[in-house]
Amino acid sequence: MQGLLPAIETRRARRALSADSISRGDVETLLAAAHLAPSCNNSQPWRFVVADDPNVLAKVKEALSGGNYWAKQAPIILAVTSRRDLDCALSDARDYFLFGCGMAVGNLMAQATSMGLIAHPIAGYKPELVKAALEIPETYVVITLIIVGRPGDVSLLSDKHRERELGPRERRPLDQVVAWNRFSFEDPPAA
Ligand SMILES: Cc1cc2nc3c(=O)[nH]c(=O)nc-3n(C[C@H](O)[C@H](O)[C@H](O)COP(=O)(O)O)c2cc1C
Numbered sequence: 001m002q003g004l005l006p007a008i009e010t011r012r013a014r015r016a017l018s019a020d021s022i023s024r025g026d027v028e029t030l031l032a033a034a035h036l037a038p039s040c041n042n043s044q045p046w047r048f049v050v051a052d053d054p055n056v057l058a059k060v061k062e063a064l065s066g067g068n069y070w071a072k073q074a075p076i077i078l079a080v081t082s083r084r085d086l087d088c089a090l091s092d093a094r095d096y097f098l099f100g101c102g103m104a105v106g107n108l109m110a111q112a113t114s115m116g117l118i119a120h121p122i123a124g125y126k127p128e129l130v131k132a133a134l135e136i137p138e139t140y141v142v143i144t145l146i147i148v149g150r151p152g153d154v155s156l157l158s159d160k161h162r163e164r165e166l167g168p169r170e171r172r173p174l175d176q177v178v179a180w181n182r183f184s185f186e187d188p189p190a191a
Contacts, residue, residue, distance in 0.1 A: 004110075011113040012169070013120050015070040015161050018152030022076050026115065027052070027148070031078075033111035039100040040088035046104045047086075049079040049134045056133060060145070063129035068122055068147075070157060076148040079130055080105060080121075081140045101143050108146065120147045 031048055039045060051057045052075070060079070061072050071077070080101050087097035105121055112119035121144040130142045154162050179185060 007110065007114060009169070011109055012165075014118040014151065014165065015120065016152045016154040016157055016165055017070065017073040017118060017147070017149035019073045019075060020150050022117065022148060022150070024052070026117070027076055027078075029115070030108050030111050030117075030119065030148070034104040034108040037100065037103040037107045039103065040096040043087040043096070043100060045082040045087035045097040045100045047081045047140070049081060049136060051077045051079070051134065059133035060130060063125045063127075063133060064122075064145075065124035065126075068124045070161060071120075071122065071145075071147040073152060073156070074147045074149045078108075078146040078148060079134055079136065080143045080146060081136050082143060083140050097141075098143060105144065105146065112148065116150070118147070118149050118151060121145070122147060 051060045082097045109119045127142040
């Protein structure tokens with residue numbers, strides 16, 4: 001295998017976290033990697049709000065959906081937030097703020113993996129509660145929370161999550177998501 005693939009393969013959406021702290025310097029390294037992502041016209045649409053204060057973290061954790069119980073162990077939660085008008089908004093629904101933030105999160109996850117840390121993005125939370133906890137204005141979208149921690153004890157996970165944690169990577173065959181020269185996918189009709 002060549003290039004970055006071995007490192008990319010190492011990253012998984014890990015849920016077994018330890019509550020051990022992570023230094024501010026390490027968190028800043030993750031954020032610096034995120035901030036080096038490319039963006040449309042160098043808009044840099046990402047805004048990260050870092051929760052590391054125990055009182056603030058506790059409030060953010062109240063916003064988690066039940067299935068994200070495992071994230072309550074995390075010593076750090078990063079909110080990735082932005083607004084449509086902070087990035088290119090072009091024809092054909094090309095609103096690039098979500099894309100730009102995704103690129104930044106990709107960098108952050110790669111850096112975290114290389115440092116032996118877990119950085120797991122989630123969508124399962126109540127955005128209005130996250131905004132209240134972190135004083136994020138109503139006009140911003142909380143695109144994801146990134147759950148950051150060190151690897152922990154799989155026995156704290158539900159049976160379903162323990163199975164996923166220890167199981168193989170699940171991906172469709174590459175030819176179901178790649179076409180050569182002609183769009184030939186058989187996706188269901190658009191809703
Ligand atoms: C936008 C986004 C939202 C996600 N939301 C959740 C979530 O709320 N809870 C969770 O446990 N995992 C969540 N995940 C993790 C995915 O379930 C995981 O990435 C996927 O199953 C593939 O597994 P892998 O990352 O280990 O390859 C999310 C991932 C992304 C990118």
